[in-house]
Amino acid sequence: MKYIHCKGFTLVELIVVMVILGVLAVSLLPRFFSSSGSSEYLYQDQLLNLLRRVQMQAMQCSGCVTPTVNISSSTILVAGSSCGDDNSLALCPVAHDNISFISSAGAIGFDSLGRPQGCIGGCQLTVQGEAALRVCIETEGYIHPC
Numbered sequence: 001m002k003y004i005h006c007k008g009f010t011l012v013e014l015i016v017v018m019v020i021l022g023v024l025a026v027s028l029l030p031r032f033f034s035s036s037g038s039s040e041y042l043y044q045d046q047l048l049n050l051l052r053r054v055q056m057q058a059m060q061c062s063g064c065v066t067p068t069v070n071i072s073s074s075t076i077l078v079a080g081s082s083c084g085d086d087n088s089l090a091l092c093p094v095a096h097d098n099i100s101f102i103s104s105a106g107a108i109g110f111d112s113l114g115r116p117q118g119c120i121g122g123c124q125l126t127v128q129g130e131a132a133l134r135v136c137i138e139t140e141g142y143i144h145p146c
Contacts, residue, residue, distance in 0.1 A: 039097040040129030044145060046091050047076060047101075047127060047135050051108070051143050053089075054078055058110035068109040068118070071125065073100045102126040114141035 051069060058066035067079045067089075075083060076091040083092035093099035103126070105119040116123050116137045123137040124146070136146035 039093075040099055040127050040131055040133050043091065043093060043097075043099050043129070044127045044133040044135060047125065048143060048145065050076065050078070050089070050091055051135070051137065055110045055114045055141060055143065059112060059114045062112070066109060066111075068107045070107050071101055071103040071105065073102070076101055098129060100128045102128055108137070110141070115139065116141065 054067055054069055070077050070079060074093070077083070078089040081089035083090050091101075103123070105123055107118050108123055109117040111117055116139070119137070122139045125135045125137075127133045127135070134146045135143065137143050
């Protein structure tokens with residue numbers, strides 16, 4: 001008697017694969033489609049760029065008034081800007097990101113050598129979300145994540 005070998009999967013194999021895919025979908029897919037835990041990294045990068053931009057303006061400005069960075073728990077604004085402006089001089093988190101800012105200095109400026117003014121011994125800013133990410137400004141003007 002000749003046996004006919006059919007190529008394919010058994011019903012049990014198909015059900016096991018479907019159960020495994022279902023468990024993976026329920027547990028992993030929400031992580032790929034939500035921004036929780038990653039938005040504070042975006043705001044940290046934006047804060048670094050904002051501070052470095054103001055520092056560069058202060059270093060290139062001779063004989064003019066350099067802008068200061070005003071820090072509150074909900075916004076970081078360069079003097080003269082607001083959250084409604086369409087420029088990069090304001091850092092205004094949207095409500096669903098649940099981001100706040102923590103700083104010991106209310107306003108930070110820079111001198112013509114790029115050193116911070118308004119904080120003694122360097123400054124430290126914290127972007128608070130699901131994780132607390134810090135940005136440090138050293139006394140000589142180096143701005144970096146710390």
